[in-house]
Amino acid sequence: MLRPWHYSLVLDKDSSSSIHQQLIGHFRTMIEGGAWLGGSALPSSRDIAQRLGINRKTVSRVYEELSALGLIYTQPKRGTFVSNALPSASNESETYPPLQRQQVDPYSNSIHHLIQKTSLHHIRRAALHMHKLQAHDYDATGLFNLKHMLANLLAHERRFLVSPEHIACGSWLALQYAVIQSIRPEDGLLLADHHTSAVMIKSLQKQGISVIQLPESNGNQAINFTEQIEKYCINYPVAAVWCNSSTLFNNESDAAGQTLLIQKLADYHLLLIDDQRGSFPLSQQNHPPLASKYAKSMMLGSLYGNFCDTFNLCFVASNENLSSEFLSALNEQHQQSSLLNMLAQSELIKRGEYKKLLTGIYRFMQTPDAKLLTPA
Known part of the structure; x- marks a missing residue:
């Protein structure tokens, strides 16, 4: 083989x-x-x-x-x-946009012992043998199953109801490229919250997209963020908003603030890109993302949050059909090793090992002396 x-x-x-x-x-x-x-x-x-x-x-x-x-x-x-x-x-890579590396807790690397690499290698080999990949097999049966399992996870864990056909998954490098390519510079500005990384903003600007990063607010962050969006929409053509809604709304009692922001997005027909990749799945602190309540939106997610760089898988879930520009750009970046990774994730979820792994990581992160395990 x-x-x-x-x-x-x-x-x-x-x-x-x-x-x-x-x-x-x-x-x-x-x-x-x-x-x-x-x-x-x-x-x-x-x-x-x-x-x-x-x-x-x-x-x-x-x-x-x-x-x-x-x-x-x-x-x-x-x-x-x-x-x-x-x-x-x-x-930076000469071929692809740079891979975004998020800031993570310094002791998160010490949880890597929870991930059995030998088991992951075995699952990859099993997926490769099972699907007998060919050059044109990117949308193989395993990927079809993975999209359905991701839709179920989003529905049960994040209360985000989305069709499997509206989900695309793969490495963040490929998805980042596809999202950026699907934003048309001629439609207007992209407003980014202060959490958006400089690497991401630089990648957007390389594609000719005008980006304005909004400053951090001292008071009610959600209300100030909404007011800043309206100010720019009145004075300039704005196409999209890139933010992490979990940092804007700390709990579900912020329903009024969410409603106000959704109304402003709808008034100006803006695309919402809700970057939830840093949210830890299955955490009790997770709330439905803003993207789940606004029709013209894309939610960026990650199966392991920030806690498993070595075997992570990202996805984009959209309330609308994924645009032809997005799919075309994603197809340009597809590579069979990425598919093999996704098929292995599908096997992990089917076997129930995915939730076991997340539960182990979450419990470890709650341990008071977790920082003591930080490798030198």
């Missing part, structure tokens, strides 16, 4: 980028995006050269650069492996 990298390692002969640049970009995308887990064995330079029909020296030079970046390491007589601890900052 072929290894997962066989399905994703493809060169574009018509690309303006050199073979060296394509390989660097591909390896960085797979490693930084979490598609290849830390400790995973990589093919030898000879294997890649034979597989792609290229000069072995080119592959060796790629491996040397990746090693210098701290993304891989080589052990004599054993082989080349993905680094367990990736560098905190790396140069």
Whole structure:
């Protein structure tokens, strides 16, 4: 049986980028995006050269650069492996928009012992064997099942009723690119709350989208946020609002503030992009996102919140049909290793291991001495 990298390692002969640049970009995308887990064995330079029909020296030079970046390491007589601890900052990919890295608690890395990597490798191999992936099989049966399971999870855990056909899942790198590509610069400004990362804003601006980041409010954050939106809508053409509604509304008693904000969004026909990726699933503090109450919206979510970078999966859920621009851009970014990751997640959810993992992480985070377990 072929290894997962066989399905994703493809060169574009018509690309303006050199073979060296394509390989660097591909390896960085797979490693930084979490598609290849830390400790995973990589093919030898000879294997890649034979597989792609290229000069072995080119592959060796790629491996040397990746090693210098701290993304891989080589052990004599054993082989080349993905680094367990990736560098905190790396140069931007030449092919894709940069991967957004959210701020997380410094002790969150100590929960990685809860994630059994050997089990995850086994599930990936099982998914690969079960679905016998081909180059055109991105929307395979496993992905169909995953969308339905995500719809059920959203309905039961977040009270967000959405059709499986209105859900797209994959790596955040691919989804970020698709969301940005679906926003048309000519429609107007994008207003972002103060939590939106500088990396995301830079990615939006690279696509020609004019972004205004709204300042943090001292008083009632939700009301001030609504007033700021109305001020810009009166004076400028505004197309969309990017925010994290869980930071605007701390509890369900803020119903009046939610109603007011929804009314303003509707008055000006704005697209709401509710970024909920940082919310920890199954937490008792989770409330229905604002996107669940406003028709023209997209909710960005993550199966593991900020707590599992090595095997995470993000998704976009929309109250409306996903636009053709979004789907087209997402298809451009689809790679078989990403599909393999999603199929494995589907197997995790079906076996009930997903909730067990989340419950274990949540209990760990509630432990008073969790910080004492922080690795040096």
